[in-house]
Amino acid sequence: MAGTKIEFGIYVPQVGFTYDEIRSRAELCEELGFHSIWFFDHLYGPELPQHPSFEAWTLATAVLAHTTRLRVGHLVLSNTFRHPALLAKMATSLDVISEGRLELGIGSGSYAAEHERAGIPWGALRDRSSELDEALTVITRMFAAPSASFEGRHYQVRDLPNLPPPVQRPRPPIHVGGAGERFTLPIVARHADVWNCPTYALGSFDAKRAALARHCAAIGRDPETIRVSHEAVLVLAEKQDDVDDAMRLAHRRFGGPAWGLSEGGYVGTPDAVVARIREQVDRGITFFVFFMHDRAEPATLRRFADQVMPAFA
Numbered sequence: 001m002a003g004t005k006i007e008f009g010i011y012v013p014q015v016g017f018t019y020d021e022i023r024s025r026a027e028l029c030e031e032l033g034f035h036s037i038w039f040f041d042h043l044y045g046p047e048l049p050q051h052p053s054f055e056a057w058t059l060a061t062a063v064l065a066h067t068t069r070l071r072v073g074h075l076v077l078s079n080t081f082r083h084p085a086l087l088a089k090m091a092t093s094l095d096v097i098s099e100g101r102l103e104l105g106i107g108s109g110s111y112a113a114e115h116e117r118a119g120i121p122w123g124a125l126r127d128r129s130s131e132l133d134e135a136l137t138v139i140t141r142m143f144a145a146p147s148a149s150f151e152g153r154h155y156q157v158r159d160l161p162n163l164p165p166p167v168q169r170p171r172p173p174i175h176v177g178g179a180g181e182r183f184t185l186p187i188v189a190r191h192a193d194v195w196n197c198p199t200y201a202l203g204s205f206d207a208k209r210a211a212l213a214r215h216c217a218a219i220g221r222d223p224e225t226i227r228v229s230h231e232a233v234l235v236l237a238e239k240q241d242d243v244d245d246a247m248r249l250a251h252r253r254f255g256g257p258a259w260g261l262s263e264g265g266y267v268g269t270p271d272a273v274v275a276r277i278r279e280q281v282d283r284g285i286t287f288f289v290f291f292m293h294d295r296a297e298p299a300t301l302r303r304f305a306d307q308v309m310p311a312f313a
Contacts, residue, residue, distance in 0.1 A: 006281060006312040008304070009036035009289040011075060011231065012296050015045030015053040019062070022054070025296050026063045030070035032305035036103055037063065037070060038289055041077045043114045057090065064098040073103030075196055075231055075289060076177040080109040080120060080128065084135035085157050088142035092166045100167035104139075105175035105196065108132040108184070129183035130154065136174070136191040143171035177231070179204070181211040189215035194227040194287065200257070202232060202264025209284075229287035230280060233259055235267040236292065236300055236308070243268055250293035259291075266290065270307035277312065 010029055014022060026037050041056035060072045077087070087106075095102040108128040109115070115122035123131075134152040141148035142162040150157045166172055176192040178184035179201035188195045189212060201208050209228065216223040233254045237246040247267065254261050261267075266276050266288075277288065292300050 004281070004286055006277075007035035007287050008309060008312075009038055009071075009073075009287070010034055010296050010301070011038040011289050011291045013040050013045065013291070014056075014059055015040075015048055016051045017054075017295075019054065019059075022059065023063065023066055025298070025301070026067055026070060026072075028298055028301055029296075030067045032301060033309065034301075034305070035071055035287075036073060036289075038073050038075050038103075038105070041074045041081065042111060043118055046111050046114070060102075061094060061097075064094065064101055067101075069101070071101045071103050072098070073175065074105045075198075076105040076107035076175065078109040078111075079106055079132045079135050080115060080122065084138040084155055085142065085160055087135070088139040089162060091139070091172060092143065092162055092164070095166040095168055095172050096164055100172075102168070102172045103175060104172045105177060106132070106136070106139075107177050125180070125183060129180075129187065133187050133190065136176075136187065140171065140174070140191060173227075175229070179208045181208070185212045186215045188212055188226065189219055189221055189223075192226055194229055196229045196231055196289070198231050199233065199254075199260040199264065199291075202230065202260040205230075205264070206283075227287060228285050229289055230264070230285050231289045232291070233261045233265045234273070234290035234292050234304070235261075235265060236273055236304055237269055238303060240269055246293050253293065253295070254291060270303065273304075273308050274311045277308070281312070 012025055029037050039056050039059055045051050045053045056074050064072050091104050112122045131154045134154045138150050138155055138157055143166055147159050147161045148157055149159055173193045175194040175196050176188045177196035177198050197205055213223040235246045235250045237243045266273050294300055
């Protein structure tokens, strides 16, 4: 992987933060040279309805307005919340306004309870996946041409203009997150620029990547044209004596099986984390999006930037 560009993003789930806290983290990430900051797309924090949480697209827009180099995205937008024609227009507009700093992450939706509370339809996974497949066709066509048409089962778009076009060419990067071999990975093969392996699939990463390669082969796509990213928990301590305390905090926040802390977390001192990242780079991972054990406290952001990132410059 010599010469490969390795990039790091920070995932800041926007539950329980003030906007000033999020903005200051974003500004620090930019100052320190991180590639990107990422947010979730939920109407409230899953299982945390009593805690304040900002709407995903509004928050990304505000952060892009207050930064100049940092890229911003979501892992992942729920296709159930926005018609793809509207989302494509939103994404194009924000790409232009931010001078090409949008990363577009999207999935089929992951949390039924918020849909039930809001009265938003929540179909079976097969149906939501079919909707996502069509939505990505609409979005990519609108990114690619001054006007787009599509006639599908779920969406119909007829000579819809999309001007001005996106700044990024050929388009803003499309990240598709998920690891389902029956529904999600075929969509990744057809549409994604980046496959984001989520925390819950880190333990079966090799099998999932092999499945993605098979889906690519079935449609004649080279799997090497899809960039691979890891979404993972990072537990970073200054020295070995501090690792246990950091792990206790990580287990309180990210201890459930969906977080993959034991199966795929990045844990230890800066030297240990560098070694772990190098192992993954050797396996073809070039993009890392980390949940930090302490919710991206400034000292930990600086520690990572000062003692880990230079090894991959």
